[in-house]
Amino acid sequence: MNEYIIPVIAAVVALIIGFVIAKIMAKNSASGTVAAAKNEAASIVKEATSQGETLKKDKMLQAKERFLELKSEHEKVILSRDKKMNDAEKRIRDKESQISSEIAKNKKLNSEIENKAKNYDERLSVLDKKTSEVEKAHRNQIQQLEVISSLSAEEAKEQLMHSLKDEAKTQAMAFVQTSVEEAKMTAQQEAKKIIINTIQRIGTEEAVENCVSVFNLENDDVKGRIIGREGRNIRAIEAATGVEIIVDDTPEAIILSCFDSVRREVARLSLHKLVTDGRIHPARIEEVVKKTSRQIEEEIIDVGKRTVIDLGIHGLHPELIKAVGRMKYRSSYGQNLLQHSREVSKLCGVMASELGLNPKLAKRAGLLHDIGKVPESETELPHAILGMQWAEKYGEKAEVCNAIGAHHDEIEMTSLLSPIVQVCDAISGARPGARRQVLDSYIQRLKDLEEVAFGFNGVNKAYAIQAGRELRVMVESEKVSDEKAAQLSFEISQKIQTDMTYPGQVKVTVIRETRAVNIAR
Structure with missing residues (x-):
């Protein structure tokens, strides 16, 4: 037991001695570090003080330089202002001298004007005296003439005016009569010349509308399929289109008969689709006829658009374009209405050019003159009046409306386009082969x-x-x-x-x- 206590005590004593020695050494080291830090701080403070002095000197120098610059700029501004003030004073002195010289001149002019005014007054007084003397002499002469002619001045003036009026009337009547006779001699020749030239410049075929259309077939076997069992197919086609279908011995052809060209066209196109498709039975016939009717409506609009483009007419209302397209499927005394209207439009354009009028407006009136013949529903109004009402409704000019309404003399003509349209309509309808009443x-x-x-x-x-x-x-x-x-x-x-x-x-x-x-x- 004692053997272990002694070494432990020795070890504890050694530890205490080591700790004390370490503390003493640490204290010495800290005092040295503090001293070094103080020395370094002193050097830093010294260096900062020297740098501050240097910076202070630099700033003072810069402030002095800036002060000198501002002073010089201020002096320049003051000098420029002084110079401007001197210039202004100089201009003012010049103006004053100029004004004084002008005042002197004005005084001189005023004196001259006063002298001239005095001379003018003197001359006026002399002129008044001479004028009164001349008037007195003139009155004396008139009195002497009245005594000699035994007429007063007013009576002589009236006699002279009457004689001059009679002479002027005689000459004017002679001139008017001569002009009228010359106009009568040349007007008819000129009118015939313009009409003949217009007709010669328009070449059209003699086309007459018929009431039948021929539908060509590839072979006669198709006829049986068109007729159907117990004729049900042909009856369905006739009921759906309103067209009579004539199947006779004519090889590879059947005839479609109807007075309405729209119905004939619907029937022809429907038959073409049915024969091409091959399916021909009543339900299919009704379906194809309905589709073809809608197709014809679209084609009417396309025909109207192509017509106005061909004639160079612009800005036409869509409803009027549709009416123009419907003319393709209407006839007037056997003459196709669209062809007739195109012909009248061209004739009007040529004739208006010959007479120095607006050819585009004339062509427009010529194309639209018969739109009253294609109403969607029947009406009691004459076609010219109905067409004029349509044109007015869709914004056409007054000259065009009057030409449409007056081309059959239902209303009075108020523009030069009206007789042109009337004449061209007669020319187109009167040529041989054009119409069949x-x-x-x-x-x-x-x-x-x-x-x-x-x-x-x-x-x-x-x-x-x-x-x-x-x-x-x-x-x-x-x-x-x-x-x-x-x-x-x-x-x-x-x-x-x-x-x-x-x-x-x-x-x-x-x-x-x-x-x-x-x-x-």
């Missing part, structure tokens, strides 16, 4: 025949076929029963018999069809 009356009779059927309730469609010898009437099955259909046929035939004049007899066929349609969803 019998055809126009025939077409009007067929239209009246269809209108009779539309006057009854429940009628959906009505078509005059067989050159007016048959009237086919399609009725709505919901409004017309089978018994009523027979009665309707009798009533229509009686109305035709009492209201219309026609050759031969007219067969009235009323067709009533019942359909039941349901949709599986």
